[in-house]
Amino acid sequence: MRQGITVEVNSADRARLQAIVADRNSRQKHVWRARIVLMTADGVGTNTIMRQTGKSKVTVWRWQERFMAQGVDGLLRDKTRPSRIPRLPATVHERTVALTLTDPPGEVTHWTAPMMAEQVGISVSSVKRIWHTHGLQPHRVRQFKLSRDRQFVAKLRDIVGLYVDPPAHAVVLSVDEKSQIQALDRTQPGLPMKKGRCATMTHDYKRHGTTTLFAALNVLEGKIIGRCMQRHRHQEFIRFLNTIEADIPAGKIIHVVLDNYATHKHAKVRAWLDRHPRFVFHYTPTSASWLNAVEGFFAKLTKRRLKRGVFRSIVDLQAAINRFLKETNDHPKPFVWTADPDKIIAAVKRGYQALGFNHQCEENIAARLAQLWLPTEHVAPVIANRFEQCIDIERENVLVACYWARVRAPLLSESAFHPARNVRG
Numbered sequence: 001m002r003q004g005i006t007v008e009v010n011s012a013d014r015a016r017l018q019a020i021v022a023d024r025n026s027r028q029k030h031v032w033r034a035r036i037v038l039m040t041a042d043g044v045g046t047n048t049i050m051r052q053t054g055k056s057k058v059t060v061w062r063w064q065e066r067f068m069a070q071g072v073d074g075l076l077r078d079k080t081r082p083s084r085i086p087r088l089p090a091t092v093h094e095r096t097v098a099l100t101l102t103d104p105p106g107e108v109t110h111w112t113a114p115m116m117a118e119q120v121g122i123s124v125s126s127v128k129r130i131w132h133t134h135g136l137q138p139h140r141v142r143q144f145k146l147s148r149d150r151q152f153v154a155k156l157r158d159i160v161g162l163y164v165d166p167p168a169h170a171v172v173l174s175v176d177e178k179s180q181i182q183a184l185d186r187t188q189p190g191l192p193m194k195k196g197r198c199a200t201m202t203h204d205y206k207r208h209g210t211t212t213l214f215a216a217l218n219v220l221e222g223k224i225i226g227r228c229m230q231r232h233r234h235q236e237f238i239r240f241l242n243t244i245e246a247d248i249p250a251g252k253i254i255h256v257v258l259d260n261y262a263t264h265k266h267a268k269v270r271a272w273l274d275r276h277p278r279f280v281f282h283y284t285p286t287s288a289s290w291l292n293a294v295e296g297f298f299a300k301l302t303k304r305r306l307k308r309g310v311f312r313s314i315v316d317l318q319a320a321i322n323r324f325l326k327e328t329n330d331h332p333k334p335f336v337w338t339a340d341p342d343k344i345i346a347a348v349k350r351g352y353q354a355l356g357f358n359h360q361c362e363e364n365i366a367a368r369l370a371q372l373w374l375p376t377e378h379v380a381p382v383i384a385n386r387f388e389q390c391i392d393i394e395r396e397n398v399l400v401a402c403y404w405a406r407v408r409a410p411l412l413s414e415s416a417f418h419p420a421r422n423v424r425g
Contacts, residue, residue, distance in 0.1 A: 149285035163337035174293035222332030234266035
């Protein structure tokens with residue numbers, strides 16, 4: 001120990017240091033640091049400490065001074081050291097993030113880490129760290145579609161109300177069909193799972209036909225009414241409705257939540273509803289089948305039974321589906337809706353704002369084009385294409401003017417005008 005340096009260890013610190021040395025789970029660097037301090041407090045010389053700990057004289061002096069300055073906690077904490085490689089400047093981070101949010105050059109759809117590293121002039125690992133820090137994942141994409149149903153809010157609240165607070169003396173059923181379920185047989189047997197290797201199955205398969213599962217989820221009980229059929233026309237849908245009619249006790253109103261598939265709105269289906277007044281249909285908004293609770297059951301059926309299944313015939317496939325239905329009904333779990341409809345509506349509004357789309361803009365264009373006495377066959381394409389996503393009145397004026405100049409004016413001849421009318425452009 002250097003001259004003029006004394007180490008005083010009180011009883012509490014000595015107990016902590018001895019505990020560190022005695023604990024077999026302590027880090028070795030903490031152990032030899034504690035031994036240096038304990039031996040110094042016991043009056044052991046520096047050379048002896050060096051021999052017993054295997055450390056240099058400078059190291060012994062450093063941890064003696066660290067203990068005197070910071071106590072036992074100072075022995076357990078290393079000082080931060082500057083990185084061997086200098087940090088990237090903020091401008092590089094900003095440029096990388098800005099480029100990531102733009103389209104990459106060439107005939108590619110998204111950035112990769114090597115492409116970005118070459119473009120910015122940094123390493124691939126640096127690109128990955130920047131992306132991770134800013135939560136950017138260019139390699140991933142999520143599918144979505146905003147509902148354009150003008151009654152979206154009303155239908156959403158109606159269906160969520162059925163899930164959360166169903167009417168008394170009524171049954172709420174979520175109905176849909178899972179069509180084109182393939183009976184797939186693998187060309188070779190798969191290998192079982194073992195340590196270090198997952199189960200395997202061949203990438204190719206043999207098709208043995210398809211079937212369609214009609215299913216109705218009882219929201220309150222969690223039970224499924226299911227039936228497999230070869231096709232999914234309105235005839236099969238009516239037969240499934242008859243199955244539901246026979247299964248649900250008489251005297252109960254049946255609220256059916258279903259999507260906007262054309263089969264569900266067929267004229268014969270509506271006639272069947274007129275003959276069965278206890279059935280009440282609640283259609284989900286367009287492009288919002290996620291609101292149908294039975295979709296969750298279909299997802300579970302696909303993941304747990306169909307995706308890895310081997311079926312050598314349609315009969316095998318239908319038998320497996322029926323067994324899965326029976327197991328589900330033996331241990332039913334009531335459906336519980338947890339999402340806040342107000343948050344869903346707010347998210348949809350944010351989506352419209354992000355896409356720059358406005359329903360009212362379509363209505364305004366239709367009304368203004370109608371004032372120009374335009375034929376319906378010319379108005380419809382304008383509403384469908386919208387020339388672009390208009391978001392304000394000024395842009396709407398431009399779109400109407402562009403339509404008049406490019407489409408309608410060349411089509412009109414003097415004979416097309418009524419002498420008593422003035423064409424307003």
